[in-house]
Structure formats: structure tokens, C-alpha cells
Amino acid sequence: MNLKKHTAPAGLGLIALMILSMTAISPPSFASLLRSTSIDIGVEHTQPLSLSMQVGISDTAGYIEFFSESSETILISVPSTWVRREVKNAELHDVSAEAPSLGFTRWSLPARSGISFQVRESPDSLLLHNPTGVQMKLNLAFVDVTNDTVQKEVVLIQGDTVKLW
Numbered sequence: 001m002n003l004k005k006h007t008a009p010a011g012l013g014l015i016a017l018m019i020l021s022m023t024a025i026s027p028p029s030f031a032s033l034l035r036s037t038s039i040d041i042g043v044e045h046t047q048p049l050s051l052s053m054q055v056g057i058s059d060t061a062g063y064i065e066f067f068s069e070s071s072e073t074i075l076i077s078v079p080s081t082w083v084r085r086e087v088k089n090a091e092l093h094d095v096s097a098e099a100p101s102l103g104f105t106r107w108s109l110p111a112r113s114g115i116s117f118q119v120r121e122s123p124d125s126l127l128l129h130n131p132t133g134v135q136m137k138l139n140l141a142f143v144d145v146t147n148d149t150v151q152k153e154v155v156l157i158q159g160d161t162v163k164l165w
Contacts, residue, residue, distance in 0.1 A: 037121050037122075037124055039123040039127070040129060041076065042077035042106075043076055043130055044075040044131060045070060045075075045132060045136070048137075049074065049134065049136045049137070050136075051066060051070075051138050052069070052114075052139040054140075054143065055143065057145065057146070059146050061120055062122045063117060065086075066109065067114035068112060068113060069112060072111055075106055076109055076115070078105060078107065078117060080104055080105045082118065082119055084118075085117060087113065088113060088114035094108075094113075127162070129160065130161070133159070135156070137155075137157075138157060139152075140154070142165070
């Protein structure tokens with residue numbers, strides 16, 4: 001048997017099989033795989049923290065709001081594409097942003113204040129990083145505007161990273 005003679009047809013057959021398996025996925029599902037977004041958020045603090053996070057999504061966009069119940073200033077790193085919408089319980093100039101770096105913007109959030117962001121793409125998954133390792137209680141509210149549902153959850157974060165969804 002000559003292996004060189006059969007290598008090219010076998011390779012073409014493998015490519016054809018891969019293409020056929022991709023078309024077996026319904027077009028909307030395949031398109032959503034191509035558009036899927038995973039978001040990373042970092043929260044830095046030195047004292048135990050209680051943080052509220054409200055996530056509102058629709059079919060194509062959304063908002064994410066943070067509110068710190070801590071007596072310390074915390075730092076929140078979010079994707080640089082997010083646009084600040086609103087600041088609560090603080091002067092606008094007290095909520096400052098560092099220059100974007102590596103696709104993220106680091107925001108300084110004063111004690112007992114909040115900030116919300118417009119998110120152009122609703123994330124399919126979200127990872128929350130707690131690099132300081134200090135305990136954090138996250139009060140999470142997930143609002144699906146399209147389906148008119150709200151899910152609430154309390155997450156205790158004692159380690160470095162947790163996948164919220």
C-alpha cells in the first residue's frame with residue numbers, strides 16, 4: 001500500500017467531514033458560537049467587601065452596575081469598551097479612571113458609591129477576579145429584559161477567581 005498516494009484524499013475527506021459537522025449545527029447556534037463573549041472583571045480591595053452587581057441584558061446589549069458597601073475605596077477593572085453611564089453617591093470627579101491598558105480600564109470607586117456601564121455586547125460568561133484574596137460577598141442580580149425575568153444570588157468569594165455564569 002502506498003501511503004503517499006492516499007494521504008491527500010484522506011486529508012480532503014477529513015476537511016469535508018469537519019465542514020459537514022459544522023453545518024450540522026443550526027445556523028443561529030453556529031453564529032452565536034462565533035459571537036460568544038467572555039468578560040473578565042477585577043476587583044481590588046484590602047478589607048472584606050460587600051459588593052452589589054446588577055447585570056441587565058437584552059438581545060444585543062446591556063448594562064452592568066456595581067455598588068460598594070465598603071468604607072474603603074476599591075478598584076474595579078472592566079473592559080475598555082464599556083462606557084460609563086452613571087455614578088451614585090459620589091462626585092463624578094471622585095470616580096476616576098486610569099488610562100486603558102491591555103484592553104481594560106481600572107476605575108477607582110470611593111466608599112459606599114456605585115458606577116454603571118453600558119455594555120455593547122451581552123456577555124455569555126463572566127469571570128470575577130479577586131486578586132487580593134480578601135473575602136468578598138457579591139450580591140448578584142441578573143435582569144433579562146427580553147424575557148422579563150430577574151435572578152438573584154449571593155456569592156461568597158474567598159479565593160482568586162470565580163465564574164459567575
